[in-house]
Amino acid sequence: MITSIAWKNVWRNRTRSLTVIAAVTVGVFASVFALAAINSSVVQRIDSAVNEELSHIQVNTKDFRSSNDILSLIPEPEKVAGILRNTPGVTDVTGRIIVRGMASTPAGSAGMEITGIDTAREKEMFTLYRKLIPGTGSYFGADTRLNSAYIGEKLARELYIIRFILTPESFSGLEAKGVPAAVIEKLKPLESVRFTTEKKLTEAYGGLLTPKEIKKYGLSIREAAWSYREGSRIILSFLDVNGNQTGAAFRISGIFRTNNDLFEATSVFVPMEELRRLTGLEDGVYHRFIARLEENDITDRVTPVLKEALPGLEVMNWKEIQVDLAMIADYINQIYAIFMVLILAALAFGIVNTMLMAVLERTRELGMLSAVGMNRRRVFLMIMLESVFLSVVGGFAGMVVSGIVIGITGRTGINLVKYSEGMEALGYSAHLYPTIGTDFFIILTVLIVLTGILSAVYPARKALQLNPVEALRGE
Amino acid sequence: MNVVEINEVYKTYHDTEVEVKAVNGVTLSFRKGDFAVIVGPSGSGKTTLLNLIGGLDQPTAGEILVAGHRLSELKPSELIDFRMEHVGFVFQSYNLIPVLTAAENVGFIMSLQKWPKEKRMARTGELLEAVGLADRHNSRPSQLSGGQQQRVAVARALAPRPEFILADEPTANLDSKSAETLLDIMEKLNREEEMTFIFSTHDVRVMKRARRVITLEDGKVVSDERTNHTA
Numbered sequence: 001m002i003t004s005i006a007w008k009n010v011w012r013n014r015t016r017s018l019t020v021i022a023a024v025t026v027g028v029f030a031s032v033f034a035l036a037a038i039n040s041s042v043v044q045r046i047d048s049a050v051n052e053e054l055s056h057i058q059v060n061t062k063d064f065r066s067s068n069d070i071l072s073l074i075p076e077p078e079k080v081a082g083i084l085r086n087t088p089g090v091t092d093v094t095g096r097i098i099v100r101g102m103a104s105t106p107a108g109s110a111g112m113e114i115t116g117i118d119t120a121r122e123k124e125m126f127t128l129y130r131k132l133i134p135g136t137g138s139y140f141g142a143d144t145r146l147n148s149a150y151i152g153e154k155l156a157r158e159l160y161i162i163r164f165i166l167t168p169e170s171f172s173g174l175e176a177k178g179v180p181a182a183v184i185e186k187l188k189p190l191e192s193v194r195f196t197t198e199k200k201l202t203e204a205y206g207g208l209l210t211p212k213e214i215k216k217y218g219l220s221i222r223e224a225a226w227s228y229r230e231g232s233r234i235i236l237s238f239l240d241v242n243g244n245q246t247g248a249a250f251r252i253s254g255i256f257r258t259n260n261d262l263f264e265a266t267s268v269f270v271p272m273e274e275l276r277r278l279t280g281l282e283d284g285v286y287h288r289f290i291a292r293l294e295e296n297d298i299t300d301r302v303t304p305v306l307k308e309a310l311p312g313l314e315v316m317n318w319k320e321i322q323v324d325l326a327m328i329a330d331y332i333n334q335i336y337a338i339f340m341v342l343i344l345a346a347l348a349f350g351i352v353n354t355m356l357m358a359v360l361e362r363t364r365e366l367g368m369l370s371a372v373g374m375n376r377r378r379v380f381l382m383i384m385l386e387s388v389f390l391s392v393v394g395g396f397a398g399m400v401v402s403g404i405v406i407g408i409t410g411r412t413g414i415n416l417v418k419y420s421e422g423m424e425a426l427g428y429s430a431h432l433y434p435t436i437g438t439d440f441f442i443i444l445t446v447l448i449v450l451t452g453i454l455s456a457v458y459p460a461r462k463a464l465q466l467n468p469v470e471a472l473r474g475e
Numbered sequence: 476m477n478v479v480e481i482n483e484v485y486k487t488y489h490d491t492e493v494e495v496k497a498v499n500g501v502t503l504s505f506r507k508g509d510f511a512v513i514v515g516p517s518g519s520g521k522t523t524l525l526n527l528i529g530g531l532d533q534p535t536a537g538e539i540l541v542a543g544h545r546l547s548e549l550k551p552s553e554l555i556d557f558r559m560e561h562v563g564f565v566f567q568s569y570n571l572i573p574v575l576t577a578a579e580n581v582g583f584i585m586s587l588q589k590w591p592k593e594k595r596m597a598r599t600g601e602l603l604e605a606v607g608l609a610d611r612h613n614s615r616p617s618q619l620s621g622g623q624q625q626r627v628a629v630a631r632a633l634a635p636r637p638e639f640i641l642a643d644e645p646t647a648n649l650d651s652k653s654a655e656t657l658l659d660i661m662e663k664l665n666r667e668e669e670m671t672f673i674f675s676t677h678d679v680r681v682m683k684r685a686r687r688v689i690t691l692e693d694g695k696v697v698s699d700e701r702t703n704h705t706a
Contacts, residue, residue, distance in 0.1 A: 001583070001586040001587070005572065005574060005575065008574035008575070009574055011574075012573065012574055364568075364570065365570065365572065365573075368564075368566065368570040369572075370555065371529070371531055371558060371564050372558065372559065372564055372583075372584055372587075372631075372632075373555055373556065373558045373559020373560070373584060373587055373588075374555070374559075374587060375552060375555045375556065375559075376552065376555070378587070468531050469526050469531050469532050472531075472566065472570070
């Protein structure tokens with residue numbers, strides 16, 4: 001009976017209850033969704049770091065990371081590789097040789113790290129090959145020559161390998177994307193003009209279009225003008241084992257686009273055999289071993305095991321290499337906690353306010369209930385249940401809406417390309433795929449119910465303090 | 476047999492600097508089956524006396540015995556249980572629970588007393604029929620007239636078979652016809668169920684029906700007359 005009355009009481013002032021429920025729903029949804037977006041950003045960043053850039057664990061000599069000495073090779077590489085492979089949790093191991101050098105074209109040059117890789121093995125272990133920009137090559141296919149290089153888009157721009165040209169095909173593409181004919185007409189003076197940088201193109205069309213058109217179609221224009229001539233070459237130069245300057249022309253086997261500008265600007269991957277030939281490094285020697293684990297969660301457990309097994313070498317996991325990312329990954333739980341506190345505090349204030357109004361409005365009725373024999377425990381329970389119902393209905397609705405929206409945006413993604421420059425400079429994707437764990441939903445449900453109960457304490461105490469005689473006399 | 480015994484009861488309120496003796500040395504008793512009214516001008520102490528008898532308030536001095544319970548000895552929580560078990564209340568402004576139907580309002584106290592559902596429903600049906608609302612089981616208070624709401628309140632008060640019913644100005648908000656119907660029903664229940672009714676009222680219609688009229692003035696009983704009126 002008490003439960004039934006409490007439920008009916010919630011709907012006594014339908015407008016007020018619905019307003020509170022709507023507020024709770026929106027609050028829970030906004031917070032959960034924001035958290036899911038933040039979470040996805042971190043998860044995607046970790047995923048990129050592990051699967052495209054760093055792997056789970058890297059092993060090299062203790063001074064290699066600081067000296068980049070070409071002769072700082074891993075001693076007894078076969079034995080080290082064996083230890084790595086036989087360590088529980090390790091699924092794959094590959095070796096790399098790494099040299100510091102310069103990449104140049106007739107138009108520009110840049111310093112970077114040139115990594116010689118076992119191309120077939122790395123394709124099995126990492127997903128960087130999936131980041132190939134269509135039309136720029138084929139990663140390292142079977143027919144790829146040895147003197148080929150897989151480079152990042154940022155580097156390609158710095159070396160002016162990528163140009164920006166509005167061709168007749170570009171205009172057709174823009175038309176297909178829904179860019180109005182009037183805008184395309186305005187761009188016609190730029191047809192076939194070659195821009196070496198995106199900035200120059202932007203400046204050029206900036207003088208032809210209105211600010212509104214630039215804002216609306218700028219990204220499409222830049223994408224349409226993006227141009228790369230397949231088979232372009234770059235010169236890679238570096239020191240060989242004897243300290244002599246060496247180098248060669250490498251044909252671009254593909255350009256990759258990740259979310260990490262720094263990685264794109266400083267990484268060049270070439271077939272290991274070719275780098276060995278040019279540097280004079282013998283077969284079977286390596287600067288670094290890269291190990292992949294069964295799952296990311298065991299990284300902290302496997303790392304100390306390897307450190308103990310390989311005492312003379314530097315064993316570092318991705319968290320130790322990218323401390324900032326590890327810190328964010330570790331702080332995500334604290335961020336969860338802060339968000340939860342914010343969600344629940346907003347919920348609590350709303351519920352306390354509503355329940356207090358409900359109690360003060362029903363003074364006479366509560367006096368009557370006490371007069372006819374409803375004891376304090378039952379009055380307390382009734383108010384408590386009303387509060388819990390309000391919280392649970394609002395909280396549940398908020399979570400259902402969050403679940404649906406996260407489900408949809410988790411598949412379609414949220415495009416934050418407008419802010420991509422800043423985000424990608426930090427290594428974060430401009431396309432977010434919100435995601436959140438089921439455990440978060442369960443914890444939040446429990447906390448919402450608890451908040452509902454706690455929020456009812458003050459109004460319920462107010463109700464208990466009512467003197468039935470005075471309450472019955474009250475209006 | 477006395478249902479209520481009131482011995483030298485005082486109730487004093489301290490309103491800032493003024494001491495108000497709302498009930499001033501009242502001694503009374505009510506027998507089972509009484510149909511009594513307490514009358515008197517406003518401020519004479521009628522409602523205060525009713526609150527004391529019903530265990531809603533505690534006297535400053537004196538003692539009240541109801542069905543063998545010395546009310547001054549009961550703790551607040553015991554007083555609540557006492558009221559639920561022994562007293563039926565009918566209020567001037569009906570005070571039904573607006574979110575419940577007529578039948579649910581009648582069954583409310585019985586459900587607090589954990590009556591079995593079937594027994595509770597049978598008693599509810601019986602009482603709603605007795606108060607002439609057999610066809611309004613599922614009506615909410617807002618769908619009933621003032622007179623009908625007060626009849627539901629009477630049925631609610633009677634439902635758990637209390638020792639007596641305390642009715643504070645039960646006809647004050649009713650028109651003549653509704654008041655007469657209500658009084659007919661109360662008289663009938665008094666006669667058929669031998670239920671004790673104690674009213675406080677200004678209403679001459681109620682006084683005319685009463686078999687005992689107690690007059691209060693300044694918190695004191697100035698007359699206590701039994702009439703020849705028979706229900």
